[in-house]
Amino acid sequence: MKALRLLINSNIYIALAGVALTMATQVQIGISPHWHPYLFLIFFAILFEYNLHRLITILTNKDALKSDKHKWVTGNLKKFYALVIFSVLGFIIAVIEAKLKVLLTLAPIAALTLFYSTPLSKGAKGIFRLRQIPYLKIFLISFTWAIVTVLLPVIHSEKTFNDFHLSAVIVERFLFVFAITIPFDIRDTEADSQEGLRTIPLKIGEQKSIRLSITALVLFFALAVIHYTITNQWFLIFAFSISFITTMIFLSSKKIRRMPLYYYGILDGTMLLQGILVIGFYYISRIGRIWSVG
Numbered sequence: 001m002k003a004l005r006l007l008i009n010s011n012i013y014i015a016l017a018g019v020a021l022t023m024a025t026q027v028q029i030g031i032s033p034h035w036h037p038y039l040f041l042i043f044f045a046i047l048f049e050y051n052l053h054r055l056i057t058i059l060t061n062k063d064a065l066k067s068d069k070h071k072w073v074t075g076n077l078k079k080f081y082a083l084v085i086f087s088v089l090g091f092i093i094a095v096i097e098a099k100l101k102v103l104l105t106l107a108p109i110a111a112l113t114l115f116y117s118t119p120l121s122k123g124a125k126g127i128f129r130l131r132q133i134p135y136l137k138i139f140l141i142s143f144t145w146a147i148v149t150v151l152l153p154v155i156h157s158e159k160t161f162n163d164f165h166l167s168a169v170i171v172e173r174f175l176f177v178f179a180i181t182i183p184f185d186i187r188d189t190e191a192d193s194q195e196g197l198r199t200i201p202l203k204i205g206e207q208k209s210i211r212l213s214i215t216a217l218v219l220f221f222a223l224a225v226i227h228y229t230i231t232n233q234w235f236l237i238f239a240f241s242i243s244f245i246t247t248m249i250f251l252s253s254k255k256i257r258r259m260p261l262y263y264y265g266i267l268d269g270t271m272l273l274q275g276i277l278v279i280g281f282y283y284i285s286r287i288g289r290i291w292s293v294g
Helices: 002-009 012-028 037-060 062-066 068-075 077-097 100-117 136-156 163-187 189-195 200-204 206-230 234-252 262-293
Strands: 121-123 126-128
Touching (some): 002 262, 012 136, 037 136, 163 262
16 A cells, blocks of 8 residues: 555656556557557656646645645655656656657647646736636646547557547547546635636536536547447457446545545546556457457
8 A cells, every 4th residue: 555655646656547548549549559668758748747746836835735635745855856856857868769750749738738837927916827727727637638648659650540530539538537637626626716716616516517527438438339339349348348337436436535545546547447458458359369260
């Protein structure tokens, strides 16, 4: 449990989830899952961004260190700063090694993500960040995760992809991330209200937000079933069925929502689980084909 908490608190856990989803994309677009240098870029980009966001928060708001969200940083400042340095160095090396076309494609997304955390200006009303634009946060997070984890394998592939097929993968990823991100906004309603931020839960309330989250998840699954029936990738339907059912339970159960590691352990873990399921069912389907031929 200590090791798991360390992975979660250091943001290594969420970075691994990003790698898992990117490898799932390899399978979804018809590529065998394999390790590739761009996965280092994914890992360190996520690690860098999440720790940068945390660093800016504690530097611009000392009171943030008193919150449960930043409790680990308070007791592990040296480890945290070492982790920030590690993520920065790793990110720089990954960028240097990346192909130019990858950097050009991801540059606008990286800029949006950076400016989401970084103050753009400081005026009479205080510091302004992109996150203060009403309702932008959840859509920006979902869009960024969808584009980054889907486009990197596509850019590096020499294949030409059907527009519907590729668009469907992006929309599926967007809807899934959107569904599991809404509970984070519900959790942050008090803090967001104090900061003057306008979010979906503050607009429509907790119960309607949960229903919206579940609706997005159902749409994700419905699109996945239609999509992978058309492409005859039945093993993906099995993988996404388990992902859908488990995530639905996590979103719906009030008992689970009260668990200590609900947000950064369970909800973030749904992305890691989905990646593992997709890769796992891919290899199961290959074994099945080998047996049927034999």
